[in-house]
Amino acid sequence: MDDVNAWLLTWGDNLWTWVVLPVVVLLGLYFTARSGVVQFRLIPEMFRTLTDRTPRTESGAPQSVSAFQAFTISAASRVGVGNIAGVGTAIAVGGPGAVFWMWLMAFVGGASSFIESSLAQLFKVRDKDGFRGGPAYYMERGLKARWLGIWFAVILIICFPFAFSSLQANTIAATVVATIGDGSPGWLPWVIGAAVAVLTALVVFGGVRRIASVTQLLVPVMALAYLLLGLIVVAVNIERVPEVFAQIFTQAFGFNEVVGAAFGYIVLTGVKRGMFSNEAGLGSAPNAGASAAVTHPVKQGLVQTLGVYFDTFLVCSITAFIILVSVPDLAGAQRGIDLTQGALVSTLGAWSSVALSVIIFLLAFSSILGNYYYGESNIEFINPAPWLLTGYRTLVVVAVLVGSVVGADLVWNFADGVMGLMALTNLIAIGLLSGVAFRLLKDYTQQRREGRDPVFTRDRLPEVTGISVWEDELSVTGPIDLPTRERQSRKHRDHLHAPAERS
Template sequence: MDAVNEWLVTWGDNLWTWIVLPVVVLLGIYFTVRSGVVQFRLIPEMFRTLTDKTPRGEDGRPQSVSAFQAFTISAASRVGVGNIAGVGTAIALGGPGAVFWMWLMAFVGGASSFIESSLAQLFKIRDSDGFRGGPAYYMERGLKARWMGILFAVILIVCFPFAFSSLQANTITATVSATIGGETLAWLPWVIGIAVALLTALVVFGGVRRIASVTQTLVPLMALAYLLLGLVVVGLHIDRLPVVFAEIFTQAWGFNEVVGAAFGYIVLTGVRRGMFSNEAGLGSAPNAGASAAVTHPVKQGLVQTLGVYFDTFLVCSITAFIILVSVPDLSSATRGIGLTQDALVSTLGSWSSIALSVIIFLLAFSSILGNYYYGESNIEFITPNRGVLTGYRTLVVLAVLAGSVVGADLVWSFADGVMGLMALTNLIAIALLSGIAFRLLKDYTRQRREGRDPVFTRDRLPGVTGIAVWENELSVTGPIDLTTKRRQSAKHRDHLHTES
């Protein structure tokens, strides 16, 4: 078993280092240049569209989940234990300089996230809960390659809702056991596992709207709690902050390193851990982005780019500062969650370990929900059979239970490599379809310059086939909103007539 695990680790490392990461970086730079640095230029639009009113249907109900709810579903998957364990590992391996490369990767990856989520919105379809879509859908409808969509869907289902969700459950069990001192109690993992599995079942059997209602509460709550904890730690070590910033920027270039090869290792560590955390370009977040009811595909592209920034510049940075201000000497630092936990306890005392355990539970459980939804969207792509969906939900709950009571090393090594294949498949697709995304962006910015709230209909992209929705303005904005607009227009005409 050790030999298999070692082979999987080596295979995954080579795939990411020599194939996936170069493609990610080069495409991210290309998308940045071609889009006119959209991930920076339209930051104000990201916040504006995040709170957009959700278009309603003829029955007066929202057509699907809101832009904010789609943001929280994707954030639930993005913001997981990796934001604590992954950052701790990156700093332990690559030093403070790895943080700089995580930041840079988030900025470059923001352009890739914009492209993939805009495409997911464009090629989404309607279902009983509202909308669904993602890479599998734009591979089928945009590239006319259903085989590619099925391949992607299968890889994602194996990777996220099964492998990664079981790992999140394993982390919950390990953290709770350590907090209450029950590592030696053989029955405790089963109790914790059953409890987490039941909580998961209560949410996932309720469909995407219930998932959205849970994540829109959990995600802001856990982010705020972790932010407050981090600010207290940084405040108590405020004198260290200038030194920490200096270390992040100087050691990113290997200025303080003796061995020349250290520079490349720092870069690879920061870039890889950053991508694992924010998922930009992986093809996971577009599954959530496609579920939103918005009036223009670019709006959700911008919202999901903001999700990358939320994950890296806020949550990951909090972890980095907690560690770097509290642990000046990283030479003997432990990797993963242990490094963050030691940093908190050394500053705030043993109670902070309990607080971190609660935050880790929220992080891990919300990730399980986000991962589940990604899988559901792709199950429905492969087959509309409701029995298959019920079976999938049952297997996810069982995977959560199994992950709570078994070892995780082999599963992590396997999922790590499989996720590289998933990312590569998605990157090829968005590279081929990026021209359509740039046309969408051009249409959006033109309407904004005209002072309009952009509304997209498929006749605005002549020559592009496979678009299932966006039929006309009535279907996009909703009959209620459109009627209101007409009434306002009529009042405006009457006003002009009276003045004349």
Template sequence: MDAVNDWLLTWGDRLWTWMVLPVVVGLGIYFTVRSGVVQFRLIPEMFRTLTDKTPRGDDGRPQSVSAFQAFTISAASRVGVGNIAGVGTAIALGGPGAVFWMWLMAFVGGASSFIESSLAQLFKVRDSDGFRGGPAYYMERGLKARWMGIVFAVILIVCFPFAFSSLQANTITATVTASMGAESAAWLPWVIGVAVALLTALVVFGGVRRIASVTQMLVPLMALAYLLLGLVVVGLHIDRLPAVFAEIFTQAWGFNEVVGAAFGYIVLTGVRRGMFSNEAGLGSAPNAGASAAVTHPVKQGLVQTLGVYFDTFLVCSITAFIILVSVPDLSTATRGIGLTQGALVGTLGEWSNIALSVIIFLLAFSSILGNYYYGESNIEFITPHRGVLAGYRTLVVIAVLAGSVVGADLVWSFADGVMGLMALTNLIAIGLLSGIAFRLLKDYTWQRREGRDPVFTRDRMPDIDGIAVWEDELSVTGPIDVVTRRRQSQKHRDHLQSER
């Protein structure tokens, strides 16, 4: 088993070093330049569109989940144990300098996130719960390559709802047993596993709207709790903060590495763990982004870019500062979640271990829900058969139970490599389709300059095949809002006329 694990680690490192990393960075820079640095230029628009009113159908109900609910579904998957264990591992392996590369990756990756989620919105389709879509859908409808969509869908299903969700469940079990001091109790992981599996079943068998309602409650709660805990730790070590910032920026270039890591390994660790955490360009978040009912595809592109920043600049940074202000000497640091736990307990005492256990449960459980939804969207892409979906839901619950009671090293190594394949497949697709996303951005910014709340209909791009929704303004905005929008447009035209 150790030999298999070592082979997977070597294979994964080579894939990321020679294939994924150059494509991630190269396309991210290209998207940044071509879009006019959209990930920075339109930050105010990201916050504005986050609270956009959800278009309603003829029955008066929301057409699908709201922009904010889609944000929380994707954030639920993004913000998981990777923000605690992954950052701890990155710092233990690459030193403080790895944090700089995580930050830079988030900024560059923000452009990739914008492109993939805008495309997912454009090529989304209707289902019984509202909308669904994602990379598999824009591969089929935009590239006319259904085979590529199926390959991507299979990789995602293996990686997220099964491998990653079992790892999240494993982390819940390990954290709870450690906080209770009951590592030797063989029965406890089974009790925890059954409880988490039952909670998962209660939510996932309720469909995307129930998932959205749960994540809408959990994500802000866990983020606030973790932020407050981190601020207390940083406040108690405030004198260390200037030195920590200096270490992050100076050691990013390989100078005075605490753990003796080479420059290339620092970069690889930061980029790899950063992408695992914020998922920019990975092809996972667009599955959530496509589910939102919005009036223009670019709106969800902007919202999902904000999700990258929320994950990395807020949650991951809090973890980094908790560790770096509390553990000045990283030469003997343990990898993973133990590094964060040790930093908290050393500063705040044993009670913080229990608080962290609660936060980790919220992080990991919300990630299980987000991962599940990604898989559901791709199951429905492969086959519409409801029996397959029911079987998938059952297998996800079983994977959560199994992950709670088995070792995780081999699954981590396998998932890391599969994630690289998934990223590579998606990045090739969005690179080929990026011209359409740039046209969408141009249309959006033109409408904003005209003083309008942007509305997209497919007759604005009549040359693009494969657009299943966006039929007309009435279907996009809803029967009530279209009247309001026409009045606003008329007032704007009258205002322009009076100025002339």
């Protein structure tokens, strides 16, 4: 088993180093340039569209989940153990400089996230709960390659709802056992796993709307709790903050590495752990983005880009500063959650370990729900038969239970390699379809310049086939919003004609 684990680790590192990393960086830079740095230029629009009113049906019910709920579903998956264990590992292995590359990757990856989620919205389809979509759907409908969509869907199902969710459950159990200490009974992980499995079943068997309702509550609570804990640690060690900033930027380029890491390994560690955490370009978040009811595909592209920033610049940065202000010497530091937990305890005392256990539970459980939804969307892409969905839900619950009690190293290394294949498949697809996303962005910005709340209908891109929804303005905005939209249009026309009439 050790040989298999070592082979998986080597295979995954080679895949990321020589294949995935160059594609991630080059495509991210290309998307940044072609979009006019959309991930920076339209930051105000990201916040504006996050709270957009959800289009409704004729009965007055929401057409699907809201833009904010889709944001929380994707954030639930993004903001998980990777933000604590992943950042801790990145810093232990690559030093403070790895944080810089995580930040830079988030900014560059923001453009990739915008492209993939805008495409997911464009090629989404209707189902009984509202909308669903994602990379598998735009591979089938945009690239006319259903086989590629099935390949991607299978990889995602293996990687997220099974491998990653079992790891999240494992982290919950390990954290609780560590908090109790040496006296914890051997059967405790089974009890914890059973409890998490039951909670998971109660949510996932309720469908996407119940998942959205739970994540809409959990994500803000866990983010605020973790932010508060981190701010307390930083405040206690405020005198070290300037030094930490200096370390992050100077050691990013290999100068004075405290752990002796080579420059290339610092970059690789920061990029890989950053992508694992924020999922930009990975192809997972678009599955949540496609579920939202919005009036223009670009709106959810912007919202999902904001999700990348929320994950990396806020949550990951909190972890980085908790560690770096509390642990001046990283030589021989433990990796993962142990490093973060040790940094908290050294500053705040034993009670912070219990607080972190609660936060980790919220982080990991919300990730299990987000991961589950990604798999559900792709199961329905392969075959929408109800019996298959029921079987999938059951297997996810079992994976959560089993994941709580098995060793994690082998699963981590396997999932890392599979994630590389998944990212590569998605990046190739969005690279080929990026021209469509740029036309969507042009349409959106043109409507905004005209003073309109952008609305997309498929006749605005008549040359693009495979679009299932976006039939007309009534179906996009919902009948309730039409009077308001007509008033806005009249106001806009009056504004355009006013200068000519005055002259």
